[in-house]
Amino acid sequence: MIRGLWAAILAGLVMTGPVFASDGGPGLKYSVLKYSDLDGWAEDDHAAALRVFNETCPDMNDPDWRALCALASAQKGEEADARAFFELFFRPVLIEDGNDGLFTGYFEPELDGALSPGGRYRYPLYRVPPEARGQRFWHSRREIEEGGVLSGRGLEIAWVDDPVELFFLQIQGSGRIRLPDGRHLRVGYGGSNGHEYRSIGIELVRRGVYNAHQVSAQVIKSWVRRNPVDGADLLRHNPSFVFFREVNEVPPEKGPLGAMNRSITAMRSIAVDRRYTPLGAPVWIEKDGKNPLRRLMIAQDTGSAIKGAQRADVFFGTGDEAGLAAGKLRDPGRMLVLMPIQRAYAMVPADAE
Template sequence: MSTSRHWRRLSLCIVPLFALLAACNGGKSTPPPAATYQPSSWEALPATSDADLVAGFQAWLGSCVRLGKDPVWAAPCAAATQVAVAPQAIKDFLRSSLQVYSLRSPTKGDQGLITGYYEPVYPGSLVRTERDTVPVLGVPDDLIVVSLDSIYPELKGKRLRGRLDGHVLKPYDDAASISAGSTQAPALAWLGSAMDLQFLQIQGSGRIQLDNGRQLRIGYADQNGYPYKPIGRWLVEQGQLKQEEVSMGKIRQWAEAHPQRVAELLASNPSYVFFSVRPDSNEGPRGSLNVPLTPGYSVAIDRKVIPLGSLLWLASSRPDGSTLNRPVAAQDTGGAIAGEVRADLFWGTGDAAGELAGNMKQAGQIWLLWPKGAPLPKIN
């Protein structure tokens, strides 16, 4: 989902109505150069520990629940289920079934950006109280979602979002209007802080700690159709923070010091996420692939570049500078996870995971491990 500078659950199929119509009408903007896959070798991959190899492989194996009928992955997934949970057996399977491609940017080569996200836990309630006055909204009944790929195959996965005004589909309300009460969306729960809600939307899923001890799990259900604009960028543009200072902690500190400007800060991001209640469970939140995310081994990617469900090899570092080389599973997407060599690593649930995610902004490389003999995915 991410955090995290990452509008985690905002599927990249989300396109603002006016932008998509401009594209359909022959807009003259020049698309950026596409990323490329360069054939590589197993020897080119940085070494990882046996523990990371096993954990990364098992995280990806969970993707096969959704990939089993994919003609590209059906055979490798079937074979993977028979592999013993042992480092050498996994290495033998990977080398015999998959081939290695280096993901490369036309401008920065194999260098990219690795960030992080997590599942936050915020105090709240199921009803509005004197303390909890900020609603966590479900999907409004008047939100219309239109898939376009049946008519425009080149727009596969892209959707329009809006509401009907008579017989005309118009853009849905922006975040500021929704926060002011313009929609009749149901309130699933209530939080005590507008900043908690903003960070919950950025991460795309989370838990609400109720007074009775239960944690209500919620996840991304839909979105209002506007592009995500980082609130940290607005603070930089306003001269409130320096670019290198931007983090979730710094943003929250600024909001606490300037309560009179919080509404203005939040209004700078017109995108708004609607949630749904998820079953109580100890498993990780579900990403765009609809499988539970594994802390440290699931990533959100730009599905225009990397196919959802892919097995990747990541070479980066933790915020403290220690090495982070391992296989990871592309099981999630995010509206802010855009670009060639780009991934958002899921760190888990709670404050410790949030600390890692909030400070994660590392250089990194990505390799795609792709089934042998299968045509390479097309980069849009």
């Protein structure tokens, strides 16, 4: 029986002391919990989570993870075995930095475009220019768009038909271009101009156009389209500018590449702050709000706006429907990182009670 096999492997490693909490440095607190403390744990599809875990686990080089990854890849993915794998080899760790938990959503946009300009396809996606590589700061968005520093240099990857969707593609960092002949071109993050992202939603609130609770991606898009001159100026309020690269190695049916350079999976992959959550680690999500979510996710991505120990961005998938769902998500809750047993207990002082 597989549970007995794992128990033998773990001889001397499984610690059965009390659940405890301790300060983990300035402003940080670590708590090791039991699986019975996780709301909805028993009802999740652990086999689905294990399959996604195996997508990136082989790329984790830390010794504490390598042995677990070898065991994970040998599993058949049956529900009972998958749940036993996580429960035997990991402990849920609640990492708190004093900020409330916050979950948002993201997606892979799909835009209409072409490989050459013409007609409605007038807005280019650019590769990173050679002189911008390695520079801390390059031209701002306003300088790039108004000064034409990229025009006529052969840096264009494709042209799309909507500058607003192109702006949000830059925020997402990756997407698919639907070509006139039905093919798809996938693009990924290729670099940036080094400027910090500045929220245009917050700017709309500051200008008195909307109240904070009214702002969403769809609201912003609608306002920019109704106000083309002021809308263009609003988009340039964000000085950050993202360059792209073609991602030809990913089949159309698979998700975009995440921060681990592997495809991510809808509703099982999340973006995290890697200062607190190791990339590739399983993370238990307890999202509250209108549509509560209790699910084992895998930390396979990062994002410039994802900052904090209790902060995660849930990947919803590709296309408009995924975008609508992702744009509505802004809910409280908590997240717990599943850490290898010995590492979980090492996160607190030996004399913790």
